[in-house]
Amino acid sequence: MVRARDKSPEAFGWTRVELKPNPKAVLYPLSWGILPIVFAFIMMVTKTGEEWIAWAGGIGIILFLVGGVSAVGPRQGAFNSIRIASGFFFCILALFSWVLVATNNLLEVYAILSSILALIMIYRSLDFIFKDIGLIYQIEWSAKWPLPTGSMVDWDIRSTRFSQNTMALKRFDGDRFAQIYGSRTTEGLVLRLDIFGIHEGNRFDYRTLGIDLQDFLTEDE
Incomplete structure (x- = not known):
């Protein structure tokens, strides 16, 4: 089995989205x-x-x-x-x-x-x-589903219930961090994984997330 730490979230049903400021x-x-x-x-x-x-x-x-x-x-x-x-x-x-x-x-x-x-x-x-390259991923979610925190290592869990505020946060060095939060879209509720502070010319090592993204997959997916 390929672990989530070895691939980007797109390999586990997440979709990358563009959220650039105007x-x-x-x-x-x-x-x-x-x-x-x-x-x-x-x-x-x-x-x-x-x-x-x-x-x-x-x-x-x-x-x-x-x-x-x-x-x-x-x-x-x-x-x-x-x-x-x-x-x-x-x-x-x-x-x-x-x-x-x-x-x-x-x-x-x-x-x-x-x-x-x-x-x-x-x-x-x-x-x-x-300068941020915008590593933002989302996956369909339901307000009834709790955040799967079992595989989240060194994360600051702020809420396991769906929220449009930061639900979980993990800091790295150099003012970089990853966060998970809920969002409402025209197609329904989604959960977003936002990796912030990664600039052009740099690559992010997804192993440092300390999370198994397969835990976020639902039976429908």
Whole structure:
């Protein structure tokens, strides 16, 4: 018998799916978000329109967040990645700094610096997402079926019942992880295996999953 660890999930009834973010929906808000930050810097230096500095900076950061959300939207549980979560964290921190500027509790220069840092970090997050080769597999499932955890070695089991949140998670080195979660499609319920953080030019060793994918096959399959 061929073990699941020796082949990709496609050899065991799973179907590979494409869940790539739309580059335009990501890059447009991000690029437009830079302009308000630049305007805020110009207003700070020239001492003109100072009452609009906080508004400009805040709008810029919100656009950064819109671009980031558009990128992570197709990838369920992407915030399990430390690099991605850190990008959003610094954006929230920058947004909070502009709130402090608006209430005269922080100098504009510190908000500008926090915005630049937020841009760098969210760019690193988006770069990490777009370089991912998208090892996402799914198999037909039922809400009545429990997650077969018997062969899942070193997995963080969060729920054995069908859920559209992360049901099980396994971390590897280099901010890479595999997760299992449920999803609703036009054809019915599916269970998805998402291996995140594998970039172009790299190969994933399916033996490291520590799981027998045959346990997920139903009698109909």
